[in-house]
Amino acid sequence: MEARDIAALVEARAAEYDALARTIWERPEPAYEEAASAALHRERLAARGFRVAECPEMANSFIAERGSGKPVVALMGEYDALPGMSQACGAVREPLVAGGAGHACGHNLLGVGSLAAAEALADAAEASGLAGTVRYYGCPAEEALGRIPLVKAGRFDDVDAALTWHPADVNTPHRYATNANLALAFRFRGRASHAALAPSAGRSALDAVQLMNLGLEFLREHLEPGVLLHYVITDGGRKANIVPETAATSLYVRAPRASGVRAAYARVLKVARGAALMTETAFEAEASHGKCDFIPNEAIHGAMARAMAAIALPSHTAEEKAFARALAATVDRRDRGASLAMIGAPESLLRAPIHEAVGDYGRGFRVGGSLDTGDVSYVAPTGQMNAATWPLGVGAHTWQACAASGSSQGAKAMRWAASVLAATGYALLSDPALLAAARTEHRRARRPYRSTMDL
Ligand SMILES: [Zn+2]
Structure with a gap:
């Protein structure tokens, strides 16, 4: 199956995914309280033929699987919101609930995007008669403990390749390391x-x-x-x-x-x-x-970059561009380059309101922050990507990011990310040489896993 055929599987259900992401955006739940958001993901996956099991290690975490045996390709989603970041879908600061939580890190999109990728990948693998398991990990509390208890419990030990993404202001494989x-x-x-x-x-x-x-x-x-x-x-x-x-x-x-x-x-x-x-x-x-720090897997990121090039980027209406421009204008000009500079993306991108190209940034860079994907990358070859759910120059954990995460720009970028992840997963399931290259690279880069919490 070609990458664009896999993208068509996602687009065929666009309205369902957009509605799910919007519902979660409207009912933001902070870390450790994502019961309703996790349930929405579980119910949807069960209805699409996934075997769903909750994980006792952490409240609101679960695993959903389709297919069987090796290889195991994992897709990771998150759904927690940030306290105090409530914000309407508009270009002025306006909390929906004073002091309430809001999806200022776009995890309403992250969870549903990875879910859409898992569904499309499972459908594509079945249609092509490919062996293997497609597994979705529902990962709560990214802003706190995140995936760590699941990794420590060995729940990623049989994973051959793990894939995820994060909402951002640019489209790029996540080639950069984290602290x-x-x-x-x-x-x-x-x-x-x-x-x-x-x-x-x-x-x-x-x-x-x-x-x-x-x-x-x-x-x-x-x-x-x-x-x-x-x-x-x-x-x-x-x-x-x-x-x-x-x-x-x-x-x-x-x-x-x-x-x-x-x-x-x-x-x-x-x-x-x-x-x-x-x-x-x-x-x-x-x-x-x-x-733990994130160890980027070059083999997987290469496959991701090829999928990004093969799948058409979303196009935006004049209205969407105007909204993006208005939102970006509320960020101090000197701060707008910050999210780009830290991964080596050129500041000239800021001339446009929305990143409408595929970039390939961050090789050899390390950002100051940390990701719970880091622990996963110690135990399995792991690839991550960013998609432009937010206007250029808008950073995570801001009210502007919360506003954009409830917008149609956010939904379109979410579906594009889902298509790229599904196509990358398909390449890993259907090309034994690619999977072997990812594994060999992981073995070479491997550092024995020990959580930084185990002092
Ligand atoms: Zn986040």
């Missing part, structure tokens, strides 16, 4: 006393937090290149006339590789111990989530 990270909370405990009547009786937990953060500032210079530290004080005491008994700081450690996160953490721990020693306080460190 590994670890999110930590340090809670200090001292002794309360009256800050004026008995300061000598107090042992300030806030002093410990401040000394720890100051220590991190000195440590920063002497860490390996590329290691990032960022923190906020989440508990600084209640009242200035009470020596704080408890205080807490929340810290992210990021490094180009998972092993680098562990090495940096060992030194961060010494800083915390020093702060506790100086202030005669005690502390506990807790890892809330952590991700």
Whole structure:
């Protein structure tokens, strides 16, 4: 089957996919609360002949399969929204629900796009008599723990190739690596006393937090290149006339590789111990989530680039272009190039409101952020792509991204991504040499998997 025939399978159900993505956009559920969004995905896949099983490792996660045996091609979807990012589908900041959640990372599109890809791939594989399993992973809470519990439970161990995508402002294979990270909370405990009547009786937990953060500032210079530290004080005491008994700081450690996160953490721990020693306080460190770096698979990304070239990009109406232009105009001109520069895409793209070409960006780049696809890429050859669901220059986690994720630009790009993923999956199922190349590359690049949360 040709790539454009696979795209036709997606387009034949365009109205159904668009409606599903819009429904999820209208009812955004933040991480760990995506019960209704996950159920919509499960019900749809079950109705299309997938065997659906929920995973006990994490609420709202599930696996859906069609076909049988090897090879196993996985498609990964997500559906969590971001707290506080509620936004109408318009070009001015206007929350639909004050303080409510919103799909400012476009996961309403991500989940349904990968679902559409799984359906089209399973249909195409059956029609062509191809052996193998098409498996959809429903991955909740991307903005927190994400796929990590599923990877740690071994649920990706038999996967021959894993595919996913992310909403973005450009169309490109995700050739760039990401940082590994670890999110930590340090809670200090001292002794309360009256800050004026008995300061000598107090042992300030806030002093410990401040000394720890100051220590991190000195440590920063002497860490390996590329290691990032960022923190906020989440508990600084209640009242200035009470020596704080408890205080807490929340810290992210990021490094180009998972092993680098562990090495940096060992030194961060010494800083915390020093702060506790100086202030005669005690502390506990807790890892809330952590991700491995993403190892891009060139063989899969090559197949993805070929599918991107073969499948016609969406065309946009004058109305859609005007909306994109209006949305982009609300982003500071100096910030508009940021999402492009970090993956080596030319700033000249910004002359158009929407990316209407296929780019091939990011080879050799590493972005500062982290992805839960990283852990998957340690255990299976993994490919990811971006599709232009948002106007050029609009970044993730913004109200503009939320607005665009509810628009027809978002829906069209979602279907294009679904077609590209399905065609890439079809190439992997039908071309043993391609799959072998992906596997060999993965074996060569492979680093033994250990979650950054396993300290
Ligand atoms: Zn996201």
